[in-house]
Amino acid sequence: MLQAENVLFTIVLIGYFAATILNFAFVILKKEKIAKAALILQTAILVLHTAVLVLRGLGAKRWPMTNQYEFAVSFAWALCLVSLIFIRKYKFPVLGAFATPLILLMIGYASMQSREVRELMPSLRSSWLAFHVSTAIIGYGAFGVAFVLSLIFLFRDRMREDGFWGQHVPQPEKLDMISYRSVSLGMLFLTLTILTGAIWAEQAWGSYWSWDPKETWSLVTWIIYAIYLHLRLRRGWKGKAAAWFAVIGFICVIFTYIGVNTFLPGIHSYA
């Protein structure tokens, strides 16, 4: 099971690399056929990526989201899924050109992590694990897409005269709105993550909030996105300022996931 997962993982890694190249080719050559091919490829990889997670779960006999490797694979999966949903829903293939490099980076990070299957410590053996981590994965995926959309927003600002951008990238107002929808999804799931984590911590340790670095940084991330949501309501701050906050928010997401484990160990050190 785990051997098959290893083989599929390599195929997925190569697949995302190919999708990234195709997406770049679309931006450079401006041929819609390439964008369609990239979209089909990305969808096919998502199917294989899902199989990687299923095989990992079957091989490890638990939810595959308990260490850095498994979370990175799941994070990349959520990025791919949410970006595909947004590409299709808003008919916005250029999103893929910006999203696939981010997915490739995340899956590349996963490839550098230990793939050893370890038994879970007692506190992780809870049915809350699946809720808590899967909501985090979806939330992070949505924030990743919002980050990409905000980058496009900020980039488009400089590329206004280019015909390609005018033709394939929505107007700033629409970009801002799509980014807001993505942040909304992320915010809802991050709130669920924090709440399910608190309920779980109360059950495991008798304290639903202990200011552990991971908890604190989840709260910092939540506050940053709350600022984003408030900024959008103020005239003059909507757009560029909000986009910058979506970028800062995602930096916080990455710090919460990787930085906290590296620099600020706490009760979430295993994650």
Added chain:
Amino acid sequence: MKKIGRFLSSMPFAIGLLVLLAAICAVSSTITQGLSYEAYAAQYGERTAGLILALRLDDAFHSWWFIGLSAVLCLNLLCCNLIRLPSLLRRSKAFSDAQRWFASRGGEAEAHGGDPGKLFKALGMPEAKETTTPEGRKALFSARHRAGLWGAWVCHLGILLLILGFALGQMTGQQFTLYALPGQTKPLGDTGLQVTVNDFRAELREDGSAEQFTADLTVTDPAADTTENGTVSVNAPATLYGYKFFQNSYGWGADVRITKDGEPLQTEALCAGDFLPVKDKTELVIYFQAFYPDYIMIEGSGPSTQSMLPRNPAYLYQVYYLKQLLGMNVLEGSEKLTIDEYAVTFENPRNYTLLAVKRDHFTWLVLIGGVITLMGLVLAFYLRPAAVCAVQEEDGRWRVYAQSVKGGILFRENFEKAAKDSGFELTGE
């Protein structure tokens, strides 16, 4: 007073407060909490250590200024909700009022000439109500998701309840930490209750890693002469006498046997970290510092254990006389420590349980706050209030107006597409 209220509920104030809170949380998370001046001085230098202690950054999240800031946040949320409530009620009432639309006769998007029934359906609007305009013209009106107007308000209320529940729980709740070896009975703080650990099982896997910890407890109330029994394991707390018991951690303990001139003097069950004064010479104290189940001495690093299985037990001890350290060493297996006429041996190593005990009367409020916050977010993000109104013009053609509170350009695009599909011509095209 009104001015203060308006300032406290203003958006710039809220944003400034959130930025400040995020910055404080971020900075505080990088400083290890609860260390001594010496530990901070060793880590950051004496000047920074002094600053950390002066600013209470060593216990930032319980400091007066952080609690004050949280109180200001609550005040901000409260003022915001109170001030917005009347206008929100008015807006909510007016949103589904067709006459208001006829009075304003306008919306974000406008079209004329098609089939309004088809348009309403294409936009997913509820069935339109027939009405008449003040000028007596036939009109159709439909509004949806009015509850979405309340999203931010409900979310603020949820956060307010959540913080309030947390604060009340901290202020009125009780928390204890209790550790005991199987068979030991210990008092539960100042509650008058006695906790006996009947059994403690550390289920280990073949590789020595822990799978589950389970403790069987009996809690006795000597005053009422009653007892309650329960079993706790990780992720499965038990409630006894209204206190919630959590299997928090574990450690090692052993029986310490002391003989004097070869005659048994005392035997006590000690947990690592406990002190034992010698019965007939209390100024002589044995400190059981640590236990190594699978002992190994690592050069340059000191005593350690290779696994959690008791294959080669060893005990690290210290001896104090009149509070002065006489010496420390490691006793392997059944080795004996001799101090004048006294001989000390450690035996029967076993696990002790570390329990967290808690009574929080406001957990329900935190939970309700959390659920309301989530409901608020769903209302705010996924219920996008929209209203569509169709008025029959003098020539019999229909003119439609639409407005969405949060749909923005995406709603306008939807409306335009649906209008075109329903045979309307967009106004301005």
